[in-house]
Amino acid sequence: MTATRRDTFHVRIARHGLVFRFSRRSTVLTSVLWLCAGGVLALSLGLGEFDLRLADTLRVLGGGGTLIEYDVVVRDRLPRAVTALGVGAAFGVSGAILQRIAANPLVSPDVIGVNAGASFGALFVITVLGGAGASLVLGALAGALLTGAAIVLIALNHGLSGYRLVLVGIGIAAMLSSGTSYLLIQADYRQVLNAASWLTGSLANRGTLHVAVIAGTLAVVVPVLLVLGRHLRVLELGDDLSRALSGGTRRIRLSLITTAVVLAAMATAAAGPIGFVALVAPQITRRLLPGRPVPLGTAAATGALLVIGSDLAARLLFAPTELPVGAVTGVIGAPVLLYLLARANRIGHTG
Amino acid sequence: MNPDSTPATTLSATTLSAGTLSASATATTLSTSDLTLAYGDRHVVRDVSVAVPPGRITVIVGANGSGKSTLLRGLARLMAPRRGSVLLDGRDMARLGARTLAQRLGLLPQQPLAPDGITVSDLVGRGRHPHQRWFRQHTEADSAAIAAAMEATGITDLAERPVDELSGGQRQRAWLALALAQEPDVMLLDEPTTYLDLAHQVDLLELLTHLNATLGRTTVLVLHDLNLASRYAHHLVAVKDGRIAAEGPPADVLTPDTIESVFSLSCAVINDPLTGTPIALPRPQPR
Numbered sequence: 001m002t003a004t005r006r007d008t009f010h011v012r013i014a015r016h017g018l019v020f021r022f023s024r025r026s027t028v029l030t031s032v033l034w035l036c037a038g039g040v041l042a043l044s045l046g047l048g049e050f051d052l053r054l055a056d057t058l059r060v061l062g063g064g065g066t067l068i069e070y071d072v073v074v075r076d077r078l079p080r081a082v083t084a085l086g087v088g089a090a091f092g093v094s095g096a097i098l099q100r101i102a103a104n105p106l107v108s109p110d111v112i113g114v115n116a117g118a119s120f121g122a123l124f125v126i127t128v129l130g131g132a133g134a135s136l137v138l139g140a141l142a143g144a145l146l147t148g149a150a151i152v153l154i155a156l157n158h159g160l161s162g163y164r165l166v167l168v169g170i171g172i173a174a175m176l177s178s179g180t181s182y183l184l185i186q187a188d189y190r191q192v193l194n195a196a197s198w199l200t201g202s203l204a205n206r207g208t209l210h211v212a213v214i215a216g217t218l219a220v221v222v223p224v225l226l227v228l229g230r231h232l233r234v235l236e237l238g239d240d241l242s243r244a245l246s247g248g249t250r251r252i253r254l255s256l257i258t259t260a261v262v263l264a265a266m267a268t269a270a271a272g273p274i275g276f277v278a279l280v281a282p283q284i285t286r287r288l289l290p291g292r293p294v295p296l297g298t299a300a301a302t303g304a305l306l307v308i309g310s311d312l313a314a315r316l317l318f319a320p321t322e323l324p325v326g327a328v329t330g331v332i333g334a335p336v337l338l339y340l341l342a343r344a345n346r347i348g349h350t351g
Numbered sequence: 352m353n354p355d356s357t358p359a360t361t362l363s364a365t366t367l368s369a370g371t372l373s374a375s376a377t378a379t380t381l382s383t384s385d386l387t388l389a390y391g392d393r394h395v396v397r398d399v400s401v402a403v404p405p406g407r408i409t410v411i412v413g414a415n416g417s418g419k420s421t422l423l424r425g426l427a428r429l430m431a432p433r434r435g436s437v438l439l440d441g442r443d444m445a446r447l448g449a450r451t452l453a454q455r456l457g458l459l460p461q462q463p464l465a466p467d468g469i470t471v472s473d474l475v476g477r478g479r480h481p482h483q484r485w486f487r488q489h490t491e492a493d494s495a496a497i498a499a500a501m502e503a504t505g506i507t508d509l510a511e512r513p514v515d516e517l518s519g520g521q522r523q524r525a526w527l528a529l530a531l532a533q534e535p536d537v538m539l540l541d542e543p544t545t546y547l548d549l550a551h552q553v554d555l556l557e558l559l560t561h562l563n564a565t566l567g568r569t570t571v572l573v574l575h576d577l578n579l580a581s582r583y584a585h586h587l588v589a590v591k592d593g594r595i596a597a598e599g600p601p602a603d604v605l606t607p608d609t610i611e612s613v614f615s616l617s618c619a620v621i622n623d624p625l626t627g628t629p630i631a632l633p634r635p636q637p638r
Contacts, residue, residue, distance in 0.1 A: 010489045021488040103464065227485045234480045236466045240429055244458035245480045245533065246449060291468045291513060 026295045029288055033301035037085060040308045044081040045073050048315055075207075083206040083270055084308040084325070086214035088277060090267035092303020093225070095278030096285070096294045097260040100236045101253060102165055105286075108279035109264030112169025115273035116176035117147025118265060119199055122272070123180055126195045127187035134209055136198070137269045141213075144265030147172060152257055165257070201274030201326025203311050210270040217266035221259055228256055229296055236293060274326040277303050280333040287340035306333055378406030379455070379536035379569050381426060385435035388418075388425045388593075395421040397593040398435065403537075403586070406567045408560065410580040413590035414614050419573050420461070420541055422590060426571060427458050427539045439537070453481035457535030461542050463526050465514040471525045472510040475500055478532030500531035503562060520551035524558070531562070540572040544579070552576070556583045577614075581605050581628045589613045605629040 011020045046057040050072045059065055060073045095108040109115060121143020125131040131139065154168045180199075184192055197204070231252045234245040242249045264278060281303035282294045289298065307325065310332050314323040381403040388396040395418045403409045403426075413419040424430045426437055428444055437444040439455060447455075457478075465474055478500065479493045501507045504524040509517065514525055523543060530538055540559075544552040560583055563570050574580040580587060581601040588598045591613045597604045610618045610631050618631040 018486045019489050020486075100466070103466065230480075230483070230485055230488065233477050237477065238460065238464050240424075240427075240460040241458060241463055243429055244427060244453065244456060244460075245477065246453050286467075291470055292473065293466050293469065 023289075023292065023295065026289055026292070026298050030295070030298045030301045033298065033305050037088075037301065037305040037308055040305065040312055041081045041085065044084075044308060044312050044315075045077045047312065048072075048077065049320060079208060079211050080203050080206045080311070081308060083210045083214055084203050084311045085304045086211070086218055087203075087267040087271040087274065088281070088304035088307030089300035090214060090217060090221075090263040090303070091274065091277040091307070092281035092285075092299040092301070093221075093296050094260040094263040094267070095280075095303075096282040096296050096299035097232065097256055097263075098165075098278075099282050100232045100293055101256060101260075102163075103236050103238070104163075104166065105283060106279075107166055108282075109260065109268075110273065110275060110278060111173070112151055112166060113147050113171075113173035113176060114144050114151075114169075114261055114264040115268055115275075116173040116180070118144035118268035119273050120176045120179050120183070121146075122198055123183045123187075123195050126198070127183050127191050130191075132194075137209065137213060140272075141265055141269040143176075144268050145262070147176065148258070148261030148265060152254065152261070197324050198272045200324040201268075201272035201329070202324035203271055204322060204324070206271070213266055214270045217263065221263055224255075224259055225296055228252060228259070231256065232293070232296075271307075272324070272326060274307065274329055276330045276333050277306055280329075280337050281306055283337055284333070284340060287337070287343075306336075378567050379440055380405045380438075381537050381569055381571070382438045382441075383422075383425070383435065384438060386422075386425055386432055386437060387434040388421050388430050389433040394433070395593050396425060399593070399595055400435075401588060401595055401598065403569060403571055405569050406563075407585035408563050408570045408572070408583060409586040409588060410584035411571065411573045411588045411590060412575075412577060412580050412613075413596075417590045417613075418593040419590045421593075423539055423541050423571065423573050427456055428452060429458075450481055454533075455536045457530035457533045457538045459526050459530050459538070459540040459543050461545065465522075465525075468513050468515065470511050471506055471514055471517070471528075472497065472501070474514050474525055475506075475528045475532050478529040481533065496532045496534055500528040503531055504528040504558065519546050519548075520554060523547060523551070523555055527555070527558070535568070537569045537571070540570070542573050542575060544574065544576070552579060559583070577605065577610070578623075578630050581630065582623065582626055601628050605631060607631075 007024050009022055009024060011022060012018065042054060042057065045061070046052040046054055050068075052060070052069065052073065056065065056069070057073060060069045065073070091109070098107045098109065098112070099105055118140040122136055122140040124143070125136050125139030129135065129139075151165065151169050151172055184195065187195065231246065231249070234242040235249060235253060235256070237245070239249075246252065267274075282299045284306075285294045285299045285302045288302075289295070306329060310328040311325040313332060314325045314328040317323070383399050383401050386396060386399045387394055399422065411419045411422060421430065425432060428437065431445065439447065439452075444452065476493070476497050479496060482493065483489065498507070501510060504527050506521065506524050506528055509521060509525070514522060517525060527543070544555055547555060556579060559570060559572070562568070584601055586598065587601045587604040589596045589604055589609060596613045597609045605620055607618050607620055610616055610620070617634045619634060620629050620631050622628070623630050
């Protein structure tokens, strides 16, 4: 028996004739990453300007504690932390899907313009309509989805190949950032401040609405990916071979790209365009699992850990001032990736 | 780059088996009827009606830009016919379901790209895709087909090596194993020898011949080298300007006249002293 074959195991549900394939290494890694993310979640609930010990946090979650403790933990920190996990997972999966389909590690929803679309939509709501809260979420969502649809439609014309998708996306993103700059210049000082925080990606003041947006998205997308995810194994072999191995891939490719765009759009609507996560989470995952393509579940866990860790750091490092989480993801994510790259080179794996 | 295993040793490994790969009971026929293929307004293959002999090796030859690779793409349904049709066992391929087609047609593209760092066995395993479903991601037949495909191509020992660390010859065998693991009725190979040195070209073609003899699978390949085509083809198809210029056994096709008309090259044709197949020798330009 060889290593890959030893690494692979199958879960059978004999009664229904179901067989699912898993990799030991990625299953273990995914579990560890989610446990870490859960640990950071527990810390996040307790730490801050109003410090609680872990036992107290648990007591408050269980329904005990004072009103003010309940307010801080359950109404303020919990939605924020849960949104962080969901958004991180969504960005991680979105990036992993796009990078594998395009067979290009530089592709991510931020690069192809989804985040730029969300930013433009949100900014339009802030500056032109003077909205906030739910209307801001809707504006971002509309912006991201319209952009995504435009990218897919234009790229589709010539078969959705990787490079075309990226180039079309970069073009659209450039136009949208011009639009965003224009809106910022037109806006008044207060609106600009408000917008700046949103444009960096922030998890401050997240509530039930934001949790519902991202949880609802994941509830729909995860089953879709359970069915479609396996096609990534042939899509990443290139156009010709993937068509030979699945008879016709246009529909599957389109569905997967749409899924990735929707994930990024919903995540951006919930937390703003948190930069770098979708790009770097799959890359970190790849370095942790050399010799195999990035599994979506592991990319989700990496993204979730990255965002919730960054948010905790953003809250604590410069307390009492809070940084927007988007200002920290790059600062934390990039060194992790660089470290893994340096180490990988030493032990003989290439980029 | 790793040192190449010499063709001679890899070949002896492969002559052992292939018996475990299921041989097609009756070989599949592949043919076209008035097939026209086009990129936009440019008709690259025009009104081609060709019948690929079942269970044999057919080699398509032609000058650069003659439409030979396009014809192969049409046979693989990578391009939809502008006019006419491609028939698999007499049925219009355009009407076949995606999964059915994927189970019946195997392809080795010209420059396949392996995802970064994946191992040989992972790559070969992906050939099983058309036989799997999201709820049935593995069966015993998958393990058996993967093992047999790697053994038949002599790469069992390389199973855990990353594909990007293999030599050109080994890599081409890995891609061939992927197509074998798919267990298709028809194998289509687009210039499989292009980036190989002569020894590995011969090695790969010997392997294909051996597999064809054991499995009886209909095989179509595009080759550049006329003399190798002549040696390994049962049936030779010469393409010129998108049309069939000549087809038949190499001895009938490889004549000075045909070569002159297809390649605009003046040649003498002699018989290969080793195999008796024709060899084309380009005439030197007078100087």
